[in-house]
Amino acid sequence: MxxxxxxxxxxxxxxxxxxxxxxxxxxxxxxxxxxxxxxxxxxxxxxxxxxxxxxxxxxxxxxxxxxxxxxxxxxxxxxxxxxxxxxxxxxxxxxxxxxxxxxxxxxxxxxxxxxxxxxxxxxxxxxxxxxxxxxxxxxxxxxxxxxxxxxxxxxxxxxxxxxxxxxxxxxxxxxxxxxxxxxxxxxxxxxxxxxxxxxxxxxGGPTRALALTKHLVNTSLDADRAASFAAEATAQELNMATRDAQEGVASFVERREARFEGR
CATH class of the missing domain: 3.90.226.10 (2-enoyl-CoA Hydratase; Chain A, domain 1)
Structure with missing residues (x-):
């Protein structure tokens, strides 16, 4: 178009x-x-x-x-x-x-x-x-x-x-x-x-974590507790494979500000 x-x-x-x-x-x-x-x-x-x-x-x-x-x-x-x-x-x-x-x-x-x-x-x-x-x-x-x-x-x-x-x-x-x-x-x-x-x-935030959080919140009122909890666990599983999640954990351990790249 x-x-x-x-x-x-x-x-x-x-x-x-x-x-x-x-x-x-x-x-x-x-x-x-x-x-x-x-x-x-x-x-x-x-x-x-x-x-x-x-x-x-x-x-x-x-x-x-x-x-x-x-x-x-x-x-x-x-x-x-x-x-x-x-x-x-x-x-x-x-x-x-x-x-x-x-x-x-x-x-x-x-x-x-x-x-x-x-x-x-x-x-x-x-x-x-x-x-x-x-x-x-x-x-x-x-x-x-x-x-x-x-x-x-x-x-x-x-x-x-x-x-x-x-x-x-x-x-x-x-x-x-x-x-x-x-x-x-x-x-x-x-x-x-x-x-x-x-x-x-x-x-400047953890882009993939924000995307997964948005999805969890948007679907939360259409699901029961079991489905919501399962979706939450799966989202965190997926998120932990991102560089931003690894950077966030590392920054906590090293007592510094996290530097997220959106990946």
Missing amino acids: PVSPDVLHEVEGSVSWITLNRPEVMNALTREQRERVIDLLGAASSNPAVRAVVVTATGRGFCAGADLRGTPAGAPAPGDVARTIRLGAQRLIGAVLDCEKPVIAAVNGTAAGIGAHLAFACDLVLAAEGARFIEVFVRRGLVPDGGGAYLLPRLIGPRRAKELMFFGDALSAVDAERLGLVNRVVPADALGKTAREWSARLA
Whole structure:
């Protein structure tokens, strides 16, 4: 797929920066943007030089949801909607959850619909003070898609999730932090700086151990204790074969700071 100016990308140090760039429409997400983000997340997973990812946006909005302009009028054929969601919004959220590098959302403004779910799927969420999160689907007479009914109950419990989804009210960054949907709220002019600091710390960490930890946490609520314990033991078995794990143990014995290489 050709590179589009609607999604900016650069690798800064060991951090892949993915920036939605349609500020004139609050970064409403097109199919082309979605596919580009999915491709970049996949590339980050497979590139050993990339050790963390930041997803952010230009302008006043993080992502106002899917760009519905051009949607055909009338009732769709049976199966069309489910197929579109499965191959579209759900693939995007899955790409974030499955990315083998830690992903930070730096939410600069309104995150609505799939935009909110894109942020919530990330491993860590930073939000500017003026950011808002909106489960906008109910306002359009729609069922939440893009993984919303999967993500929200796991993050804040079913009762809070229903409140957000039933009413579709805007949630401030401060309230999102209070509920546990956001890790940190910062002044707008400090968002980029904080995202760089956090991503640099992640990029300097034991990359494979972080990937395995992400997988364990993401799957923990879908498994019973026996399965979770077995997965944990297997993950540690795999991790101990990495150079970073060996370096971590050596640094402890030698009473020095560990120097992780991401391998």
